[in-house]
Amino acid sequence: MVFSDVDDLGIQINSFLSGTMETDSVTSGKDPYRVAKYCAGNIYALKGRQFPESIAASILELQKKNDYDYIFIGSTAIGRDVAALLSEDLGFEVASEITGFRTEGGRIITRRFFYGGKTVLEESSTAKILTVMPGISEPKSSAKEGTVTEIESPASRITLIGAEDKTSGAVDLEKAGIIVSIGRGIGKQENIEKVNPLVEAVRGELAGSRPICLDYHWLSEDRQVGLSGKKVRPRVYIALGISGQIQHIAGMRGSKTVVAINKDKAAPIFEEADYGIVGDLFQIVPKLVEAIKSGQ
Numbered sequence: 556m557v558f559s560d561v562d563d564l565g566i567q568i569n570s571f572l573s574g575t576m577e578t579d580s581v582t583s584g585k586d587p588y589r590v591a592k593y594c595a596g597n598i599y600a601l602k603g604r605q606f607p608e609s610i611a612a613s614i615l616e617l618q619k620k621n622d623y624d625y626i627f628i629g630s631t632a633i634g635r636d637v638a639a640l641l642s643e644d645l646g647f648e649v650a651s652e653i654t655g656f657r658t659e660g661g662r663i664i665t666r667r668f669f670y671g672g673k674t675v676l677e678e679s680s681t682a683k684i685l686t687v688m689p690g691i692s693e694p695k696s697s698a699k700e701g702t703v704t705e706i707e708s709p710a711s712r713i714t715l716i717g718a719e720d721k722t723s724g725a726v727d728l729e730k731a732g733i734i735v736s737i738g739r740g741i742g743k744q745e746n747i748e749k750v751n752p753l754v755e756a757v758r759g760e761l762a763g764s765r766p767i768c769l770d771y772h773w774l775s776e777d778r779q780v781g782l783s784g785k786k787v788r789p790r791v792y793i794a795l796g797i798s799g800q801i802q803h804i805a806g807m808r809g810s811k812t813v814v815a816i817n818k819d820k821a822a823p824i825f826e827e828a829d830y831g832i833v834g835d836l837f838q839i840v841p842k843l844v845e846a847i848k849s850g851q
């Protein structure tokens with residue numbers, strides 16, 4: 556069984572598993588019919604606003620009925636809570652943040668990043684609940700469309716008093732084709748407007764390192780790339796004034812082409828970069844914008 560509260564991640568997991576095993580899906584995402592295009596089995600769409608507790612209760616009932624071999628859960632804030640609750644209820648071991656797996660002699664061998672992405676660990680366990688990192692696979696349509704059934708969750712002990720949707724700065728970095736990402740080299744918040752022309756010229760999304768988003772709040776937290784931020788896989792990732800610490804690299808390693816501008820030629824970001832420019836970003840960015848606009 557596959558669960559994700561984010562449709563794209565549920566689709567990635569189903570695509571990753573296709574050809575390996577048959578899957579049913581549980582979703583609390585926006586569009587179960589989209590998920591059905593990537594999962595040939597049953598799609599159980601949870602109705603109404605969902606909390607980890609109510610989602611776990613629904614999955615528990617389905618697990619008792621269908622005795623799934625494994626429960627794959629998209630590693631989101633909600634997904635990780637669901638995994639913990641299910642592990643407690645079912646007494647199953649959890650393998651967290653996996654990026655791949657295989658089975659061997661009744662055990663499951665899972666892979667995950669360690670030391671902030673510097674190392675890949677391969678672990679053997681009897682885990683039956685696996686949380687899966689975003690970006691595990693490209694979407695691959697299923698030959699047969701799944702069947703969607705809406706289900707009510709068992710009554711929750713939580714009562715929703717109010718909900719405020721995030722509007723300002725909401726961004727879907729995981730889907731962005733081009734990302735311009737700024738680091739501490741930007742110097743001060745007012746300087747962000749100096750890189751905006753580049754963001755516009757490449758029709759990209761603006762992102763940042765942890766200090767920029769979490770420590771200084773110069774960008775919203777949903778724009779943070781890295782180990783504790785978003786894991787992105789754009790076609791082009793342009794890193795401006797980012798040193799390239801391993802915790803940042805863990806979030807952008809899946810980028811197809813990396814361009815880095817940094818005034819320190821020994822900055823580790825250059826090890827990740829396909830194109831590196833050593834220099835002051837405030838001098839180079841306007842030149843880049845000019846070159847892009849003139850089609851050079």
Ligand SMILES: Cc1cc2nc3c(=O)[nH]c(=O)nc-3n(C[C@H](O)[C@H](O)[C@H](O)COP(=O)(O)OP(=O)(O)OC[C@H]3O[C@@H](n4cnc5c(N)ncnc54)[C@H](O)[C@@H]3O)c2cc1C
Pocket residue numbers: 737738739740741763764765766767779780781782783784785795796797798799800801802803806816817818819822834835836837
């Ligand atoms: C548990 C944990 C989780 C973490 N998670 C994340 C995460 O998710 N994402 C993340 O980013 N970090 C994360 N970090 C922090 C990480 O270790 C680094 O501290 C952080 O990535 C550094 O950010 P930076 O590159 O913007 O700043 P710095 O390391 O200070 O680098 C600034 C760079 O800008 C360059 N520079 C300065 N001025 C200019 C200029 N004018 N032109 C060009 N270049 C210039 C400098 O040469 C330098 O290389 C985490 C740390 C921990 C411990």
